[in-house]
Structure formats: C-alpha cells, structure tokens
Amino acid sequence: MKDGFAFITRLAAAVLVSGWLAGCGRVITPTPAASATGPATPAAETNIATPTPRATSTPRLATPVNTPTPTITPTPVIYTIEPGDTLLSIAIQFDRTTEALQEANGIPDPRYLQIGQRLIIPPPEQGPEDPPTPTPTPLPLKVNSINFQETRQGTLWCFGTVYNPGHKLLTEIVIEAALLDEAGGLLAREAAFTQLDVALPGQSAPFALLFETPPSSFAQYRILPVSAVPLAEDTRYYFDLETFDLRGERQSSGAYRVTGQLRNFGSADVEAVQLVVIAYDEADRVLAQRQVELVVTLLKAGATTPFEVDLIAPEGTVARYEVLAQGLQPQ
DSSP states (O other): OOGGGGGSOGGGGGGOOSOGGGTOOOOOOSOOOOOOOSTTSEEOOSOOOOEEEOOSOOOEEOOOOOOOOOOOOOSOEEEEOOTTOOHHHHHHHTTOOHHHHHHHHTOSOGGGOOTTOEEEEOOOSOOTTSOOOSSOOOOSOEEEEEEEEEETTSOEEEEEEEEOOSSSOEEEEEEEEEEEOTTOOEEEEEEEEOSSSEEOTTOEEEEEEEESSOOSOOSEEEEEEEEEEEOOTTOOEEOOEEEEEEEEEEOTTSEEEEEEEEEEOSSSOEEEEEEEEEEEOTTOOEEEEEEEEESOSEEOTTOEEEEEEEEEOOTTOOOEEEEEEEEEOOO
C-alpha cells in the first residue's frame, strides 16, 4: 500500500485509544466490566459506555467517493512517542503507511512501542510518475453485520465484522467508516483495528469504531478494509483453542452474560489468551461485542479454564452469539 493511505484522515486517531504500548492493539468496546468470579474470569479492558438502539431510520450503504490527497513535505521528521500513541495513529497523523514507518525504524512488532521512543517519519514514497489514487486498493476482505448504536453520552458506535475469504492469515487489519450526507458529502470518518489481531482463513474478526462527535444525522455510510498484511511465518500467535459448554442468558442487571469453557487442545502452552464475544440480532447484525483477557497467565497444553463475559445489548434482541480466542506462545 502506498501513500494513498493518507485517505484515512486524522479524525481516525480519536478512536485508537487501545494501548499497543501495553501490548494490545485493539479498540475499546462499549460494554461493562465482567464480574470477577474466579481465577480464570476475564478482566475488563477499560471504562465502558452504555449503548442505546439507534433511531429507526437506517442509512444506506454508499459507493466510495474520491478523497483529496493533502500535500506532504518530503523532509523526514522525528516524532517522540507519547502515551496513547499507536503506529497506526502516528501513520495517520503524518499521512504515511504503517509499513513505511516499520521499515524506516526497524520495528519488527508494532505492538511494542515505548513511550519516549523516537521515530523517523520518512518522506512519501510516491513521485510525479506515481500519482496518488483517490480510493484504496481493494483487499481480499468482506465487511458484514454492520450496525450503528448511539450512546447516552451522544457518541456513536459502528459495529461489524470483517471476513477473510482467502488462504492466508491476515493481521494489522484496519477498517474505516465514513458517514455521508444525501449527496455523498463526507460528514465524519473514523478508523480502527479489528478486535482480534489475526483473521484466520474462513474466519470473521469483529471491529468497533467510535465517533466521539457524530453528526446529528447521516443518510449514507461507507465501510472499507483499508489495510491488512499476511502474518509472518515465525509468529508467536497460537490458535489451538476451542470453546465449549457455552451458555448465554439475560441477567437481572440488563447485561447479557456468556459463560463457557476454553480448552487448549494443542501441544504447546499458551499465554496472553484473549477472548472476543460477539452478540448478533435476528438480522445478523452485531449488537454488542466484548474483548477480554483471561486472568490466568498460562494455559498449559490440554488444560481447560472457565470464562464469564457480560455484554450490554438491547433487551430481548440477542439471536445468537459466538466466542473467538487467540493467544501467544511463551517466549
């Protein structure tokens, strides 16, 4: 991907509040903290906003529109990483690609940036003979299950999933959502990583984009995958995890609780296990999603641990749910 990635504006940086500086590159979902009932109960990510159903009028899917490319100075600059920064937010800020920043700074894993670390911001790669394209190159990914939910605080969440139909494991997947008026004019735009680091072949990964100051209304929307790279062969990611004995039920508090068991059926131990629970309505739209990390620090080969996750979903609307899990092999 070339510098056409500038098509994601700086508005995207507001949603990227998850801490890659803490080893995690995912966004925050609008759900409450899970209750701590045992050593294997997932821990909450952060403070959560409570969503309410959006108005009955449904915006329609729009055709992508051309995006003007800003003028970029060719002089490299030095940027010092601050709390809350991610490689994606820095790339958006300077209209560069994450790949260009990694290559210029020798960064093997962008999840482990350090506060105070100095990054070289390289000049744009394109020249007069290689003009910017107005829209991103299509990726082998399909966006599904779109749903918009307003919150009592006046913000707007965009939920959905992205499906990997290919044969490669994909990572660093970035989704952009744009809100448009009736004539196709841009009202707001945000971008975020998927909730799972890796989308396996034939698997969907959820995403959640937050519009902090959404327009009062919008007639159309455009949601596109704008970045994805194949997972390296020497990765630590571990996928031999399965869930069973799943149960979902509405709680008196209004939360929708999903409980079950997680088994490591592989031959290696796994740490930093992350669960993502997704609830869908009868139209197969994402109602709510929650990403949590197990309190248990190491799940040995063949071991099983229980989990419990609470979601905030509109009353009586959960038609189905699914639980996805990934982890890392110990170093």
